[in-house]
Amino acid sequence: MxxxxxxxxxxxxxxxxxxxxxxxxxxxxxxxxxxxxxxxxxxxxxxxxxxxxxxxxxxxxxxxxxxxxxxxxxxxxxxxxxxxxxxxxxxxxxxxxxxxxxxxxxxxxxxxxxxxxxxxxxxxxxxxxxxxxDAAHEAAGRDIVVGQEGAPEDSADALGFAFATAAARGARVRAVRAWTLPPLFAYSPGSLMLLDEVGGPEPFERKALADAVRPWRERYPKVSVVEHIEMGSAGQVLLAAAGEAQLVVVGRRARRTAVGARIGSVAHGVLHHAPCPVAVVPHA
The missing domain is CATH 3.40.50.620 (HUPs)
Known part of the structure; x- marks a missing residue:
């Protein structure tokens, strides 16, 4: 890595x-x-x-x-x-x-x-x-939890970091994707068509997570993986999964804004409340 x-x-x-x-x-x-x-x-x-x-x-x-x-x-x-x-x-x-x-x-x-x-x-x-x-917190049975959001490329760096770390530790990866029901006006005709094709929002989110994780499963075939989707805010869902984790991995955008660089609300929340070490991985 x-x-x-x-x-x-x-x-x-x-x-x-x-x-x-x-x-x-x-x-x-x-x-x-x-x-x-x-x-x-x-x-x-x-x-x-x-x-x-x-x-x-x-x-x-x-x-x-x-x-x-x-x-x-x-x-x-x-x-x-x-x-x-x-x-x-x-x-x-x-x-x-x-x-x-x-x-x-x-x-x-x-x-x-x-x-x-x-x-x-x-x-x-x-x-x-x-x-x-200490080393006891890295005991067998504790997952490496990684947050996934957006398209596969949006979380590729965080997923890659999580899988490489899990491979070195002989640990399991728990890939987590949170989702919420947007207001009715947020649905465009195109998004409604995509949701209809896969049977609704939950199957859509499950497929999105599977598509993001697939290349990393192929690259690290010996790493056991659990794909976890849950309705709720990304920060809350990640923190719930972090309770028995040995490491939580979150991404953050590396772009700078007019007010300077920012960590992001999800990473910020996890950093403040996760009970285990947290890795923050920048991506474009």
């Missing part, structure tokens, strides 16, 4: 969980692991720049030593980068893994403005990991 996995690290419990997740994934993917600590000089600090840089380097060194001891043979490099955090992390190569504070099912993820902007600006997939996440 990728030759490089980058873990953003800042010494917090959340970033330690993200680093552990990234290391396990690097082993599974036979990828190199890069640990990046982006920091900026605090002008009001009581110590000078050199001391601040030393603290950053020491924290990264200790974390890398722990990971190297757990995963002997893993190719690990560490970089302490002075500069803007968002630009540094968003421009990192390969899959990017970040930590995210969580406070239970009600409050959910506290993603923060930096995390949101990194996800919005990153050109590669970004995985958010809660503090406390």
């Amino acid at each position: 990728t030759a490089l996995i980058t873990a953003g690290f800042d010494g917090t419990d959340e970033s330690l969980a993200a680093l552990s997740w990234a290391a396990r994934e690097a082993v599974r993917q036979d990828a190199a692991l890069r640990v990046v600590h982006a920091w900026e000089v605090h002008p009001d600090a009581t110590v000078d720049r050199a001391t601040q840089e030393g603290w950053a380097r020491d924290a990264v060194t200790r974390a890398v030593e722990r990971i190297a001891a757990r995963h002997t043979g893993l190719d690990i490099t560490a970089d302490t980068v002075e500069g803007p955090v968002v630009e540094t992390l968003a421009g990192a190569g390969g899959l990017l893994v970040l930590g995210s504070r969580g406070h239970g099912a009600v409050v959910g993820f506290l993603l923060g403005s930096v995390g949101q902007q990194v996800i919005a600006d990153a050109v590669h997939p970004v995985v958010l990991v809660r503090a406390g996440d």
Whole structure:
């Protein structure tokens, strides 16, 4: 899936969980692991720049030593980068893994403005990991849930990421498509004809999901797949499926708007409330 996995690290419990997740994934993917600590000089600090840089380097060194001891043979490099955090992390190569504070099912993820902007600006997939996440959450029997919407090409990148990850883990993919009944005036003569040909809206949605998943079934024949359609909002349906998942994969449009890059409402909702790690995959 990728030759490089980058873990953003800042010494917090959340970033330690993200680093552990990234290391396990690097082993599974036979990828190199890069640990990046982006920091900026605090002008009001009581110590000078050199001391601040030393603290950053020491924290990264200790974390890398722990990971190297757990995963002997893993190719690990560490970089302490002075500069803007968002630009540094968003421009990192390969899959990017970040930590995210969580406070239970009600409050959910506290993603923060930096995390949101990194996800919005990153050109590669970004995985958010809660503090406390560990290898036990990747136990057999837990699905990799991926959201599918629109035409097959609209979710191709997210589906590809989910299937590649499932193949490396020996996991099952649960492909989820949500649907709602639009207002009567939204039906055009053409759409009514298509719905009539397949027997109604539910069979239409089932066929749309099957068509999107088919090429990935063919590419990864050993990956078990469940195709799940459900009436409701995309965010709610994905969150319901995420309860027993080991990873949720959502797509987001990579286009920038007049007000800047955006995560999207579905990805935003899943990021804030899913109980497991969430991968956000950009697509055109």
